[in-house]
Amino acid sequence: MEYNIWDPLHECLERKDLQRLQLERLRATLERVAKVSCYQEKFKRAGIGPGDIHTLEDLVKLPFTTKEDLRQNYPYGMFAVPMRDVVRIHSSSGTTGKPTVVGYSRKDLNDWSNLVARFMTAAGVARDDIVHIAFGYGLFTGAFGLHYGSELIGSAVIPMSGGNTERQIMILKDYGATALVCTPSYALTLADRIEKMGHDPRTYLKLRVGLFGGEPWSEELRREIETRLDIVATDNYGLSEIVGPGVAGECLCRKGMHIFEDHFLPEIIDPETGEVLPPGEKGELVLTNIVQEAIPLIRYRTRDITRLHYEPCDCGRTLVRMEKTMGRSDDMLIIKGVNVFPTQIEEVLFQVEGCEPHYQLIVEREGTLDTLEVQVEVNENIFFDEMKKQRAFIEMIEKRLATNIGLHAKIKLVEPSSMPRHEGKANRIIDKRNK
């Protein structure tokens, strides 16, 4: 198999050459962030300066940066360049409190385009493709990132933006898009709607590849998207605080997402202690941005839980691979003392034949006991007209959940479309315990 690589010079570096480049870039970045007051204070408190970093191993001596730091320095306090050098502002979707603000210099935008072009190429997108972008254009980084990457590759971009599903389908069909960019749950919403319109989503559109992101998704969800839309569904990773999409992306070997290590230094830490864990261990991903000019962050705690693998990949890239994120260290639910990731529950539901990915988790406290209710939308495949069979079905899921997450969860079937349809991020968790 032939694997296309956008930037072979940087994506296929020998590890020792890569490390030399990383160290050089890290030291230059530290010189630049030393002008940012937040880092001046952090370095002072840690008793360390840019001059104390002699090897990549010294990275652990540096303090972490958190989302809280960005909030406290809202809006521009973390910028390392004057505003005259900033050409773009983006921010996080910020569902709670103030959003976090990031900036890009002219060079940052060029670098970003190159990073996105790398993972889009890895996913199989090429110049002949027509790329339909159904992320919302706005402060959120997703749409613009994929837009620039596609243009750099030379494919034709349809800047559709979010919402209005029927119109999306019309444009997808009429304009003949071959690549789809949206959240994974929205891909299924599209498939649902096409089916409702009486068409077969596998043949109705010309789509052949999907680049999905913006929310965590399971392997089961990937299989479902691939089967129902008959496309290759690929994953990529990024967060607005660190460039946006373009931190990492999957190649067609599908052995994890290659982190573009010439731009970002990845570490895995124990989210409780902050200690760095050895390769292959599961923990929180920490990223240091060693190229960005406008807002380079040092040891930024992503809160995303994953594992890193350094073994070489068949595609020829020498870059480390990160696994699909397994949830976030901060959306991890602790129910009756049991750690539960919503994706674990999703995996169980997907293994049940006929079950669809429309579910919601309701966590409540009755007296001192936590309860977890999993609301699952009913459909014709899992609806029986005999109460005996219906109850047996519910008990079967409850049993599987208990085995898999070590916790009794009550399954409640609800009517279709009871849950808000996710045109953006799926809001799957309702935690009523702290109210």
Add this chain to the structure above:
Amino acid sequence: MKVQQISIFIENKSGRLAEVARVLGEKNVNIRALSLADTSDFGILRLLVDNTDVALETLKSGGFTVNKTEVVAVEVPDKPGGLCNILQVLDEASINVEYMYAFVERNAGNAVIIFRFDDIDNAITTLQEKNVSILTGEKLYSL
């Protein structure tokens, strides 16, 4: 000899049953018989109607989860012991009843019992052998 029945998933929240009745009424679908099995969270509504296809389509496009199943409608004299005779026939033949419900015919003086069987074909053969009166779909829908 089989009758088409519609089953509808009803979430236990106010107005859902009324909504079923409303959308069917709007399409001039007449309900011949119904039964509701319920739990604290949801119910299963089973309907016999005069136009099954229209009802199915209407409910589906109204966003309901609907299944079509086959049941048997048996006619018995509307008098004490009428039900017992039928149940004895089924019991002797070891035929399991998943569920049943009944209504009384307006003019004929008969009761109609709707049965859902595990093995519907075997049940029909047995009932026919015992000369039990089984209603056809057409007959039932037009009652």
